[in-house]
Amino acid sequence: MLHLMAETHFDEWIARHYATLWPELFDPAFIEPTLEFLTELAGTGAALEFGVGTGRVALPLSRRGIPVHGIELSKPMLTQFRSQGGASDIGVTLGDFATTTVDGTFNLVYLLRNTITNLTSQDEQVECFENAARHLQPGGAFVIENFVPELRRLPPGETTHVFTATPTHVGVAEYDVVNQIEVSRHWWVVEGELKTFSSPHRYVWPAELDLMARLAGMALWERWSGWQREPFTSDSRSHVSVWKKVA
Numbered sequence: 001m002l003h004l005m006a007e008t009h010f011d012e013w014i015a016r017h018y019a020t021l022w023p024e025l026f027d028p029a030f031i032e033p034t035l036e037f038l039t040e041l042a043g044t045g046a047a048l049e050f051g052v053g054t055g056r057v058a059l060p061l062s063r064r065g066i067p068v069h070g071i072e073l074s075k076p077m078l079t080q081f082r083s084q085g086g087a088s089d090i091g092v093t094l095g096d097f098a099t100t101t102v103d104g105t106f107n108l109v110y111l112l113r114n115t116i117t118n119l120t121s122q123d124e125q126v127e128c129f130e131n132a133a134r135h136l137q138p139g140g141a142f143v144i145e146n147f148v149p150e151l152r153r154l155p156p157g158e159t160t161h162v163f164t165a166t167p168t169h170v171g172v173a174e175y176d177v178v179n180q181i182e183v184s185r186h187w188w189v190v191e192g193e194l195k196t197f198s199s200p201h202r203y204v205w206p207a208e209l210d211l212m213a214r215l216a217g218m219a220l221w222e223r224w225s226g227w228q229r230e231p232f233t234s235d236s237r238s239h240v241s242v243w244k245k246v247a
């Protein structure tokens with residue numbers, strides 16, 4: 001299997017400004033249903049977060065009494081994580097979640113906010129599913145929150161699409177449909193300064209994820225468009241999918 005070196009674009013500046021750049025992710029009205037959903041699946045067992053970041057979800061999940069472990073590649077994100085109360089209750093392993101293993105078995109492995117697409121090859125995404133299955137006990141759940149590729153928004157012959165445009169944030173997606181890569185380009189005005197950031201993503205449809213799950217010995221359990229189990233339809237722009245490890 002071709003193995004590319006995983007990399008993260010979450011540098012020191014992004015880590016420090018994570019909550020400022022994506023404030024909607026920290027809205028309690030968004031986080032609470034996420035926690036409810038994950039808590040239910042963890043049951044009385046432990047949870048493993050791939051790409052735990054600053055602990056936006058891992059910390060409150062742990063506060064609910066669920067043993068949580070995280071895998072993360074970015075040292076600056078982990079520095080932010082460790083600066084918060086409750087971080088010492090969560091074990092964290094520095095590494096690539098496609099390949100890094102940790103001790104123990106889990107009822108739940110979860111991967112939020114399009115982070116599966118940070119793995120920019122199909123091989124790495126397949127490995128990630130295999131790694132999730134490796135850590136789950138039979139019947140355990142793997143949850144992914146991911147965007148639906150927005151190719152239907154591209155007029156014929158065009159490769160870019162503006163996904164946000166506010167006075168302080170412009171975001172443009174550039175699609176390379178031959179290589180199944182989308183590059184997200186951001187321009188933010190933060191504290192009066194212009195900051196640019198781009199990251200490559202391997203966009204992936206739900207059906208391809210289902211096949212990866214099957215390769216790893218898991219089967220689709222449920223798919224919604226959001227954490228409150230809103231129906232997933234042809235207009236849904238993102239999905240929350242749950243696969244369970246076949247007993």
Ligand SMILES: C[S@@+](CC[C@H](N)C(=O)[O-])C[C@H]1O[C@@H](n2cnc3c(N)ncnc32)[C@H](O)[C@@H]1O
Nearest residue numbers: 006008010051053056072073074096097112118
């Ligand atoms: C969009 S952030 C999400 C962080 C956190 N899960 C949340 O929901 O707020 C993606 C995180 O995944 C990490 N990451 C990306 N690729 C990774 C990889 N291959 N292995 C481990 N962590 C990775 C990034 O460094 C970043 O912290």
